[in-house]
Amino acid sequence: MPAWIEHAVWWQVFPLGFVGAEPEGRPGLAPVHRLGQLHPWLDYAVELGASGLALGPVCSASTHGYDTVDHFRIDPRLGDEADFDALIAAARARGLRVLLDGVFNHVGRDFPAFARVLHEGPQAPKASWFKLSWPRGRTPGTEPDYHCFEGHRQLVTLNHDEPQVADYVARVMEHWLERGADGWRLDAAYAVPRRFWAEVLGRVRAAHPDAYVVGEVIHGDYAGIVAETGMDAVTQYELWKAVWSALNDRNLHELAHALERHNGFLDAFVPLTFVGNHDVTRIASQLKDERHLPHALAVLFTCGGTPSIYAGDEQAFRGVKEHRAGGDDAIRPAFPASPVDLAPEGRPVFRLHQALIGLRRRHPRLHRARAKKIHLANEQAVFGFGTGEGRLLLALNLADSAADLPAPDARAVEAGEAELRAGGSAAARLTLPAHGWAILSV
Template identity: 30%
Template structure:
């Protein structure tokens, strides 16, 4: 038994409240080392003549990555408090593992064990229930549709007339979105994520000048209110993008600092390094990355904090938006986000708060800050496996297991799963224009746990390398759209809406993977239904056997709506099967 590899951390992703009466407990061990793990648990105050009273429950092997096994159990403590540890067995050894380490037998003393002090309902991770059933659609407003040419900025060029550059304006606006809501409802979208719409100098608007005003290029508050109304009438939620990590160069308080220097009342709103502030040739203040045009905000300053919290509240209160996506969220202090959550939720308790964090995000997902993060580790894993063929299905399986065990299950159910965004190359381009591979990616995305997001234009085959090419104008000429892709996505969305197990509610489990054939088979399961999905990411036909006896059951191929009578399935190259048991 490799004791050095055995790991548990209480009150984190390895021990957490799933709901107001249920605890989830995990244990990590070396891959293949342990043969059985049981949870020893009981109330810390229940004792008898033999000592502490406890019970045992067998843990299941939740998953295995390249190094570790992850064991899992669900338990409902009688009095909402629990001391617990683990009975662990290998082929050679038997040990008890608790907070004090390893021992050969149960000491019948609660103090040896790990502690979950009390299951307080306020501590349960609580994200808006509607998100699990939401299909997001990300819109970059400057490039979606030009609905009112009278709003065009100077030097606006004809729609889609050239490849975009960093400073190109095509005239996209809010009216353009309103005019094309039908495209989204036909697809089946019920959530829109808008990149920033506040007054700014650039075409991307991440350099905010005024957080309380719509950029004139996009319209005004009256038009925005109409957009919200039209969306809500069509059962579409709307999430805005805000940048509280940094402002734009022309943000009035920063201009005040540049003009009045050490006498400016706004000096402490920013992270300044010298008494005299200068932008060029090199900024002597903290910025986003190294661009002098985006000075970093000091969210620990109480006056600035009050202003930004009012921004968060204002757009929810006055316009009934449904959520905030928060740019560069990992560089802002945690206390600001705790106060931001309280402020926004006080106005709209079911508002969705989504952080842009590209890495392991557990510190932001404790229930006191974000409801979810943009799930870029998922993006990276599926792109490496299918789009780029950089890893085989076995390595891909390991990455998914690690990803899912990094967070509590109730966090995974609300994470924001994307294949690409305004910050990445177009997903079809990463697939080297192979639409069969793109379809496999869409299937993985829409059948995975969490809330999927389509980047505008991906549904009709837009291509493009990284910024600025990934921010092309949307193509509205039907003859130039890939209608086959659109129909494919529409069908996936319909499956997700019709079958609870297919989407965020289905428990995900890898059934098999093989690097030789490069296929992966996984299950999505609820109490009522089970769906088996097999992806053949190879250029050869594949025969697989479902590890279930389906001869006596009414199994169905959900893609062609035909009965599935036998366990053997033949799958064409770069194709898939979706079988409902």
């Protein structure tokens, strides 16, 4: 894992939605230079405390960005390669790293190699790039059956057993790293054979040893996937689910269980942690009780991991994901021209993010910090994070009344609200108000 990732906090942007691009691209569309709309937001990301910009798909695609047409071209709805270069330069000038979204499990039906298959049949030059099944007695123009991503016929799965596909993906990754990107998020990484990633990432690492690679993995053997593929990390969906579910059900045992599993992952790698992203209902909408939003953020910024903040969550944007066509629109909205146009109601949550990111910067060892259960009940919990000097305690109360909790050796309240008694001693205790939370230094 590159050393710089230990201090990374990502601000994740879904570009096509952010800039208000058309829902569908058109063949021959001249570039519309919208990537520049991100420039006024880079200082905002720095003000927030982020050290990197994690971009959703920017390569040419037919609709939502995950049906790629050309991996070597910027989507003309966003602009062109010069616009990308300018964004990289602007990010660099502010000390921001840039992470790209790599869609290598599947392509769109308009991907040229697949379009030739539909036109020319099994004799097409790159027919072996796809997993095809041709009907008997076919006539010219007969469409084959083909593997697709999770039943979506517009997303044609690549044949990862074909060596040319590995060559192609490695070239794409290296191309954009050479153009200034710092790493890749591998979309649907769980659907691709591990041996494929091992081969491709081995080549990419040889040329770009400082690149960061994180795979999108929903569930399964996180540590095994990292070990067998050469990825630096995977997305920590287990913890994401446990955070909002435990808060909604007022069952902190679920959170404790997830943190214990998280400790095991940290023994092998450092996961990408989040409470929101471009594929899920926004955390402010996911929580049944808005008073528990700070609790979710406090967990994110104290536990081990590389934190990622989905753009808008730091302003308590609302949005519910729906499993239908267009069901992502509410969680991928267009943003105003600049941060000054944001509604003032989101400012308190923004300031809370700033405070918690600042706390994390003061305690860099939190990147690999394991959680230790100190007190646990359905509606109250105290966890310790880290060892030795610089340890922190996280105390949570989900109840409708104040809670008196142990806080052994706690010296001061770093964030949140609590009354600390006998601070600095093994007998230290704290009082949290109803629905309160606090982070304390030890």
